[in-house]
Amino acid sequence: MRSRIGTRLLLALLVLTLFPAMASATVEVAVSESRITGTVGQYLNIRSTVTNTGSSPTGKLIAHLNVASLNDVYVDLEDWTAAPTQSLPPLRPGERAEVSWDVQAVNAGVFNVYAVVLPNGSESLSVSPPIHVDVAGRRTLSAGGALPIAVIVPILLGLAVFAVRRRLRNTA
Amino acid sequence: MNARVIAGQECRDLWLSGRGPVLTFAYAVLLSVVTYLAATNQILNFLEQRESVNLVLQIAVAVGVLLTLVVAADAISGERERGTLESLLLTPVSRGAIVLGKLVAAMSLWAAVFVVALPYLWVLGKGVAVVGEAVLLGLVIGTLLALSMAAIGLLISARSSTNKVSLAASLFLLLALFAPTQLPAMPTSSVGDLLVRINPVTAGMHYIGLVLLKGHSWTQDLSYLISPVVAVLATAVALAVTGPRIVRLTGGVGSG
Structure with missing residues (x-):
């Protein structure tokens, strides 16, 4: 039993020694706006910048947009955008990539829209500050x-x- | 000069023999139904006026291009079957002028249906200041598509052994080009985006949606217009080069 724990510790040490770059890659996500007002049906362009602020390159990144209602309005993300998830190429240290989504405000209400970047492996997620989206209803x-x-x-x-x-x- | 004479005669045939006005009338009835539904029907669930303007514009362009193609596909093979091509070929007019005159006549139908579509676009888009943009988009993209389809229709018509073959081949081609516009969100993948871009019809329709619906600037997605422009240039060159040789009394590939 003790030897098995020892083997696992050795393996973990080996992984950290061989792949230190993966451990120190850090990604920051910023959005272009903090507040958007619009009307139901309007298309909103959400632009986001993903920056590798770490000292080593990242792996392939996945950027995902999410919409959260602040006043209990039902949100089906697929109604807002057909492609909430986008792939990003690996980023070198200091490199940045732009990601944008065209989303349609399909419900009236108050929402927070934010982007999440999922790195490969088991690293923690990077989340952008939320964009406060105020959508007014309209008779069309x-x-x-x-x-x-x-x-x-x-x-x-x-x-x-x-x-x-x-x-x-x-x-x- | 010769081409102008032929174009004048072809336009008179198209608009005074009754086929042009009837097609335009049917087109107006279709746009009326679509416009009324877009303006009143809750089930269609249009969230914004731009969406209904976009729908009517896309239908106006699609059906307008279809009618232009039908007229072009009938232009040479139809005359051949009706026995009127022989007398046309005996006139002191070059075959290139005949082809150009028929192309102008087919495009006159596009011009007419586009004018018919204007009041529908105006009534749906007047509240959101999108009418001017929709009209300009329809004019630019629709004319590019109509011109390339009319040229293709004339080429098919000249090469077809019968009028039925010409119409069937032209309609099949148009259907094959328009079908991908009904597929969901193709441009989200790189392969899907490539397929949208290389097909002039899907590229043109997608460009209309981007500018009209999503509020993109005209220059932002200009690359989508490459294939419609290339299609116009390629078909115009093909028509100019082969047109004078393929307008003859007998149709069909390889016939003398």
């Missing part, structure tokens, strides 16, 4: 203007077709 459907146009245009064209056909018949 209105038959008032559409109905006259939807009726008048085909009628006018129908009359034109009738006139052309009648002219052709008379000519023939």
